[in-house]
Amino acid sequence: MSVVNSLRPGPGQIVTANEIMSGRAVWLTADGSWSDDPRAAAFAESAEDAAALLARAQADNAASRVELVALVAAERDTDGRPWPVRNREIIRALGPTVRPDLGKEAAAG
Amino acid sequence: MYRYDEYDEVIVRKRIAEFRAAVSRRLSGELSEEEFKLIRQMNGVYLQLHAYMLRVAIPYGSLNPRQMRKLADIARRFDRGYGHFTTRQNIQYNWIALADMPDVLEALAEVDMHAIQTSGNLIRNVTADPYAGAAVDEIDDPRPYAELIRQWSTLHPEFSFLPRKFKIAVTAAPHDRAAVRFHDIGLILRDDPDLGRGFEVIVGGGQGRTPFVGPTIRTHLPEAHLLPYLEAILRLYNEHGRRDNAYKARIKILVHALGAEEFARQVEAEFARILPQSDDLPVRELARIRAHFVTPDFEALPATDPSFEEARRRDPAFARWVDRNLAPHKRPGYAILNIPLKPKGGIPGDATAEQMETVADLAERYGHDDIRVTHEQNLVLPHVRLRDLPAVHEALVAAGLATANLGLVSDIIACPGLDYCVLANARSIPIAQKLSERFAGTAREAAVGELHIKISGCINACGHHHAGHIGILGVDKKGTEMYQLTLGGSADESAAIGEITGRGFDAEGIIDAVETVIDTYLAHRDAGETFLATYRRIGAGPFKEALYGAH
Numbered sequence: 295m296s297v298v299n300s301l302r303p304g305p306g307q308i309v310t311a312n313e314i315m316s317g318r319a320v321w322l323t324a325d326g327s328w329s330d331d332p333r334a335a336a337f338a339e340s341a342e343d344a345a346a347l348l349a350r351a352q353a354d355n356a357a358s359r360v361e362l363v364a365l366v367a368a369e370r371d372t373d374g375r376p377w378p379v380r381n382r383e384i385i386r387a388l389g390p391t392v393r394p395d396l397g398k399e400a401a402a403g
Numbered sequence: 404m405y406r407y408d409e410y411d412e413v414i415v416r417k418r419i420a421e422f423r424a425a426v427s428r429r430l431s432g433e434l435s436e437e438e439f440k441l442i443r444q445m446n447g448v449y450l451q452l453h454a455y456m457l458r459v460a461i462p463y464g465s466l467n468p469r470q471m472r473k474l475a476d477i478a479r480r481f482d483r484g485y486g487h488f489t490t491r492q493n494i495q496y497n498w499i500a501l502a503d504m505p506d507v508l509e510a511l512a513e514v515d516m517h518a519i520q521t522s523g524n525l526i527r528n529v530t531a532d533p534y535a536g537a538a539v540d541e542i543d544d545p546r547p548y549a550e551l552i553r554q555w556s557t558l559h560p561e562f563s564f565l566p567r568k569f570k571i572a573v574t575a576a577p578h579d580r581a582a583v584r585f586h587d588i589g590l591i592l593r594d595d596p597d598l599g600r601g602f603e604v605i606v607g608g609g610q611g612r613t614p615f616v617g618p619t620i621r622t623h624l625p626e627a628h629l630l631p632y633l634e635a636i637l638r639l640y641n642e643h644g645r646r647d648n649a650y651k652a653r654i655k656i657l658v659h660a661l662g663a664e665e666f667a668r669q670v671e672a673e674f675a676r677i678l679p680q681s682d683d684l685p686v687r688e689l690a691r692i693r694a695h696f697v698t699p700d701f702e703a704l705p706a707t708d709p710s711f712e713e714a715r716r717r718d719p720a721f722a723r724w725v726d727r728n729l730a731p732h733k734r735p736g737y738a739i740l741n742i743p744l745k746p747k748g749g750i751p752g753d754a755t756a757e758q759m760e761t762v763a764d765l766a767e768r769y770g771h772d773d774i775r776v777t778h779e780q781n782l783v784l785p786h787v788r789l790r791d792l793p794a795v796h797e798a799l800v801a802a803g804l805a806t807a808n809l810g811l812v813s814d815i816i817a818c819p820g821l822d823y824c825v826l827a828n829a830r831s832i833p834i835a836q837k838l839s840e841r842f843a844g845t846a847r848e849a850a851v852g853e854l855h856i857k858i859s860g861c862i863n864a865c866g867h868h869h870a871g872h873i874g875i876l877g878v879d880k881k882g883t884e885m886y887q888l889t890l891g892g893s894a895d896e897s898a899a900i901g902e903i904t905g906r907g908f909d910a911e912g913i914i915d916a917v918e919t920v921i922d923t924y925l926a927h928r929d930a931g932e933t934f935l936a937t938y939r940r941i942g943a944g945p946f947k948e949a950l951y952g953a954h
């Protein structure tokens with residue numbers, strides 16, 4: 295599984311966290327739910343939008359839905375959907391690169 | 404094998420009940436993330452990139468088959484069918500749901516296991532020579548001492564909030580298989596012709612951001628004085644260790660700042676003060692603990708076995724495996740069997756539930772119920788009869804555990820790195836896998852012989868890269884995974900910290916760079932000379948030239 299190497303700040307940001315029960319990586323969507331797929335995430339292009347998303351996520355942290363809330367750099371893929379920029383975040387999105395059998399794609403398929 | 408007493412049992416059960424309550428209080432929102440984090444970490448639970456990780460203590464790396472089977476059972480029932488044996492002689496699970504954690508801890512408690520002392524700023528799980536009780540070169544079994552330290556340090560009220568974590572390793576053999584010079588305290592048991600039995604005490608070794616080979620502060624400490632002396636060291640550290648800066652909080656920084664001599668002087672002063680007040684409890688305790696480490700019921704056997712010799716002649720694969728993975732046992736007719744968890748292209752230290760069960764079965768059938776975990780992420784059956792080795796080999800082949808590569812290029816240590824770890828800068832495992840793919844089982848690997856490659860995904864150095872003959876450190880350079888190369892490190896009695904060769908390499912380049920280093924060694928070595936010996940003789944120059952060209 296290849297990981298794109300880039301530290302461009304990215305044109306936008308998405309909010310990520312770990313779901314509290316399973317610990318799995320999740321992303322905050324526009325309707326306020328959490329998705330396993332960063333492509334479903336709400337994409338903030340301004341500082342205000344990012345702050346609003348973060349506030350919503352922190353409320354979910356206080357309500358014990360998620361842990362380790364973070365705003366991370368993102369860009370849009372060719373279909374216009376958000377995708378994280380940093381290696382670490384891409385690996386969180388895909389699962390361990392050394393166990394593709396256990397990744398998110400495998401779990402979904 | 405040591406059995407828990409009632410006291411341990413009570414502590415463990417109480418901790419699980421507390422943890423269960425904490426989990427439900429976090430889930431109900433009563434505890435904040437920060438509050439809960441402190442509690443979960445005290446119970447060995449970390450939140451990693453994809454899931455919760457549970458680190459289970461394996462005191463001095465010693466397991467019985469029942470415990471190993473329980474580890475397999477947990478892997479299957481609560482994880483995804485595997486576990487990861489670490490450089491701390493522990494096991495980590497990568498995928499356990501928070502709600503299951505208390506049940507997993509209960510399951511562990513059924514076999515006298517727990518996750519206490521696997522995290523936090525306290526005295527961590529004590530490690531020891533994995534060949535303890537079997538090695539030809541040991542003067543005694545070091546595990547009773549390790550157990551004494553474990554009991555003394557478990558939930559020690561004075562030392563539960565140290566400036567930083569604290570690791571102690573014990574060996575009783577001249578060949579150091581426990582990396583004692585890279586621990587906060589390293590202990591080497593020796594018999595002195597004049598002074599009798601005692602410990603060499605090494606303090607302030609360690610890896611991480613500021614690596615040190617620990618200096619010796621006492622060449623001979625009578626065994627009866629062990630605990631008061633450790634207490635003196637810990638008290639000094641507890642008072643003067645730097646709590647203001649996590650990067651400077653380990654005891655190695657204090658020892659280095661004061662100088663080993665001055666540090667030793669202050670320890671001796673405190674020791675002299677407390678010694679008269681200490682009773683002989685440790686000595687009595689030691690006797691009680693020793694009684695639990697029963698010497699296996701060894702058979703009186705001749706030094707060789709005809710069926711073993713016959714299998715060696717007949718089966719080249721068996722012969723290679725024997726030549727590589729066995730170590731001499733103190734009893735004739737027995738061997739110490741290493742089981743590398745390093746299959747070609749595999750993930751260092753990972754074992755499936757089925758593999759754990761195979762090892763448990765073999766230990767039960769052929770190995771006096773004894774299993775060890777090494778800091779090189781391998782397993783050991785310390786007591787196997789030579790005549791049983793063909794059957795053991797056959798079972799290991801079937802389980803994918805018969806790789807004949809102990810100590811060779813493909814016997815690589817690698818930390819979880821960016822595939823799992825929240826602190827990582829780069830991936831470690833794929834580098835190990837690519838190196839293994841290139842070298843494992845090749846004639847070149849056999850020609851190179853003893854060579855230890857160690858890989859860490861960040862400067863915390865869980866993959867012990869500083870102590871690798873070839874060390875690889877993953878860094879993040881402007882968003883790209885890059886790898887620094889160090890040469891000449893060593894973890895045994897020739898302990899040394901590797902030197903950085905120069906600028907780093909990308910993920911492809913590092914594989915070629917290792918190949919270049921190996922080529923250079925082969926071109927320069929004298930007959931029978933190991934990589935480390937050649938490196939020490941010719942220095943870094945020829946390697947740097949081969950890697951970067953003449954400047």
Ligand code: SF4
Pocket residue numbers: 818819820821824825826827828859860861862863864865866
């Ligand atoms: S060395 Fe760094 S990346 Fe590797 S396990 Fe330790 S903290 Fe994680």
